[in-house]
Amino acid sequence: MYQRHENLENFIRVARVLFQAPALPEGARQSAAKAFERLEHPSDNGARNSNRYPACDLLGTALAPLLDHPSSLGAAARAIGPLEPFIGWQRRTSGLNGSENYVEQHVNGMICGPGGMESRYDVQLGFALLAPFTRYPDHQHAPEEAYVLLSRGEFRQGDGDWFDPGVGGGLFNTPNMLHAMRSGAVPLFALWCLLV
Template identity: 35%
Template sequence: MAQRVAITRNADLLVRDPTELDSAPKRAWGASRPRELQEVLTSLGDVLLADSVPLMAKFNAAKIIGMLDKSGPILAEPSGMPGNRLTELAKTALSTVCNQSPAHRSLVIALLAVFGRLDWYKGKYGPFGSVNFEENHQHALLVGPGALEHRTDLRIGLTVLAPYTRFPDHHQNHSRVFLPLTFGEFRFGDDDWIYSSNGEVLFNPAGRQCAIRCTAKPLVTLWCHIEGHAG
């Protein structure tokens, strides 16, 4: 087990430590966005901009979707990272999401198609995290610094939690939109826990605390924010 580092609630634990990217092997970048990634982003836009999405979530999502009209450098080769227990848990959980709208089904199918290209990483431990948090979670960036599409103006991430895992409580520096694709529980600031249904779009303004947990089934959630919109 990796050694735990003392982290306070003031750390945004969804954001990858930039020192990890500085020490990562150099990558080859291409110019054109691959069809598989474009299908993810198109389907994500359809879900986040639906009529039923709450106003502030839709407002922030619309800005992100608009920024995606211009693509960034694209990772020219798959990450080559082998699948693991959490990846397989996520694939199984996503494959059961069959009772959603056509937009949700399209998003899940597109997301599964890019799993083999994602670079998975671990976050840091923090307050109220599960005892076995390190081995029961992982993140990947689809769009963002060092991601499948490299850019520094926004991030679109994917987080997987194994069953009965609580993500450490943490401070979020950016206004963030969440799209849980499986059942999960979220709490923002001092509000009550939100028992999210599959595909429910959630929003947490910048500067608030965030807590995430799941019970008997794994949680797979997408999240996105604009860089520089902190505080």
């Protein structure tokens, strides 16, 4: 029987706190609450993605500013490092308005969800990692989605203005809402969870 590793249990516990921060929109907190309820039940089909990509090497740089923080954000940043060898990496290769070479300049890390460290289909918990000055393509998906930022970075929903939720802030994408993100001078690191 599958047993969740304590490092993953620890990460899920600290991530759950981040997704309930008052700085998040209420919709994000509510959606994440349901996602983390599902994560109370460990489940893994063993279908982990084993590829690595160039942007994976940015993980340490992206999290370094938070590693010494005595906050939940710091705890989350510290909890990700031990998971690194088991993360299921994937890249988006389609969509409009991505910056030049964005495929090489970004990666998505699946922790819980299809192809992830805990591969499953009822929920997704992972993160986006963008190199500096990278714009991720416009995209949309049926599952609603909550984000929490562990770095600076800008987001856009529909044809609205770009905005930076700030470190520890977040946003909520309703089902099929078109959205995009872009980094400035530092790598963008954003945790996401989707209610599938």
